[in-house]
Amino acid sequence: MNVINFLENCVEKHPTKLFIIDNEWSITFQELYDKVQKFSSSIEFLNKKEVISLVSENTISFIIAYLGIINAGKIAHLIPQEISQKNLLNQLKSADSEAIICPQTTKENLRNYSSIKIPIVSFNEIQYKNEKLISSKINELAYLIYTSGTTSDPKGVAISHEMTEFTTKNIVNVLGYSNSDIDILPLPLHHSFGLGCFHTSLMVGSTLVLLKNANNLEHILESVKKYSATTLAAIPATLTKFLNFDRRILEETFSNIRLIITNSTSIPKDTVQNFKEILKNGNLATYYGLTEASRSTFMIFEKTIGKEESVGKPAPGIKINIFDQQKKNSEIDEIWIKGMNVIKKYWNNNEADENIVEGWLKTGDRGFIDKDNYLFLKGRIDDIINIGGEKVVPQEIEQVIKEIPGIDDVVAFGIKHEIFDQTIKVNVVKSKDSEIDKSKILSHCMKNLERFKIPSKIEFVKSLPKTEYGKVKRFILK
Numbered sequence: 001m002n003v004i005n006f007l008e009n010c011v012e013k014h015p016t017k018l019f020i021i022d023n024e025w026s027i028t029f030q031e032l033y034d035k036v037q038k039f040s041s042s043i044e045f046l047n048k049k050e051v052i053s054l055v056s057e058n059t060i061s062f063i064i065a066y067l068g069i070i071n072a073g074k075i076a077h078l079i080p081q082e083i084s085q086k087n088l089l090n091q092l093k094s095a096d097s098e099a100i101i102c103p104q105t106t107k108e109n110l111r112n113y114s115s116i117k118i119p120i121v122s123f124n125e126i127q128y129k130n131e132k133l134i135s136s137k138i139n140e141l142a143y144l145i146y147t148s149g150t151t152s153d154p155k156g157v158a159i160s161h162e163m164t165e166f167t168t169k170n171i172v173n174v175l176g177y178s179n180s181d182i183d184i185l186p187l188p189l190h191h192s193f194g195l196g197c198f199h200t201s202l203m204v205g206s207t208l209v210l211l212k213n214a215n216n217l218e219h220i221l222e223s224v225k226k227y228s229a230t231t232l233a234a235i236p237a238t239l240t241k242f243l244n245f246d247r248r249i250l251e252e253t254f255s256n257i258r259l260i261i262t263n264s265t266s267i268p269k270d271t272v273q274n275f276k277e278i279l280k281n282g283n284l285a286t287y288y289g290l291t292e293a294s295r296s297t298f299m300i301f302e303k304t305i306g307k308e309e310s311v312g313k314p315a316p317g318i319k320i321n322i323f324d325q326q327k328k329n330s331e332i333d334e335i336w337i338k339g340m341n342v343i344k345k346y347w348n349n350n351e352a353d354e355n356i357v358e359g360w361l362k363t364g365d366r367g368f369i370d371k372d373n374y375l376f377l378k379g380r381i382d383d384i385i386n387i388g389g390e391k392v393v394p395q396e397i398e399q400v401i402k403e404i405p406g407i408d409d410v411v412a413f414g415i416k417h418e419i420f421d422q423t424i425k426v427n428v429v430k431s432k433d434s435e436i437d438k439s440k441i442l443s444h445c446m447k448n449l450e451r452f453k454i455p456s457k458i459e460f461v462k463s464l465p466k467t468e469y470g471k472v473k474r475f476i477l478k
Helices: 003-013 029-042 060-071 085-095 104-110 161-175 192-204 217-226 236-242 247-253 269-278 394-401 438-448
Strands: 018-021 026-028 051-055 075-079 100-102 120-122 141-146 156-160 182-185 207-210 231-233 259-263 283-290 293-300 318-323 333-339 360-369 375-380 385-387 390-392 407-417 421-430 457-460
Touching (some): 003 029, 026 029, 051 060, 051 085, 156 161, 161 192, 192 231, 293 318, 293 333, 318 360, 375 394, 394 438, 438 457
Parallel strands (some): 051 075, 231 259, 421 457
Antiparallel strands (some): 283 293, 318 333, 407 421
16 A cells, blocks of 8 residues: 555545645645645656655645655655755755755745756646546655764665555554544654654544644644644654643643654653643653654553653564674663564665665664563664773763753763773753853762763853754764
């Protein structure tokens, strides 16, 4: 089954049901299907290559274009709107894209990039011909996303329809999505988290409310209440920020929510505990995965006691192993994943393909599996700091420093040292009006860390380089 089949099934079962609501308009399953068919007919002139790039915010127009590209037998290359010129040009070259489809305002901005030599077509220029696409040969691959690049340059990851069906079915079955759900999605559709949520709504036939700004917390809460939403997708940082609102407002707003789904980017234990109390009629859940291996585990916190720091058990049909590379008999080592959710190869990247061994994806993440088969993450292998042979996990240092009042955020990383190979530097983001100084941080570290783990350098910064999903881009700092 392919993604277009998801839509066809919904049209057959409930054609007039409202499917998507965005900031400007709404659309039923039948209306969406008709527009997708017409869109595909309108881009028949783009028939030289298999990849078409798509740049857009969360809108119904994005959905039409995404499905229309797939329906025309092409691969949809999804690009963030805020992408840098350098990364954009690198992606277009790597993807070998035939054209860019985007909103008119984005087209005007892209015109300033003289290096772009392929056609740029705005949504307004798509003619939406009346005739439907007579025949459509769906490509084996559905979409192409470049990784967020938290540890290195982004890599192209092409996801097949088979992988999408497998992953989406797991999401539906494990988390209990149904056509009676009303789903709030403020996460960008060009990322695998947001796109996976869209595929889920499309598979079960629920109603999806698209929001453009994941940082507008008031609007998210207003939308949850306005549409009597039953599910919400949000990153951990958003959930933590929600806790600054009045508790009674949160409990009232989320009274109809049966599920909040987040991802595995370091969910504070306190945030988990608070939402277990706030969600009177629902659950908080998370998952672990990569673009290359989406939704590899699931964790429903309400149903488990004492596992708040876990990312859950392997999803159905997925194997997870801890690979002891250096034969140290260590319980904590690299996480390897195998299953139908794992890519077979990267997009035109032989060097990256070395991370796939006999169907196993070497994730680069460190972790361990406890006796109950729950997976726990322990940072990235690339993040390990080597101090004279002593291996230091930066997250341990960050956790200690975050205990100090007046600190909003912190990242620890290794810097070169002539004698010890590396020493530790921390970049600290202070809270507004905080009077914290370096000596207080150093004193706290000396009381709570072994000597070799104490930072040699402390720098106060205004912000940390992060992806839109809250992951620190450590390789930039290094």
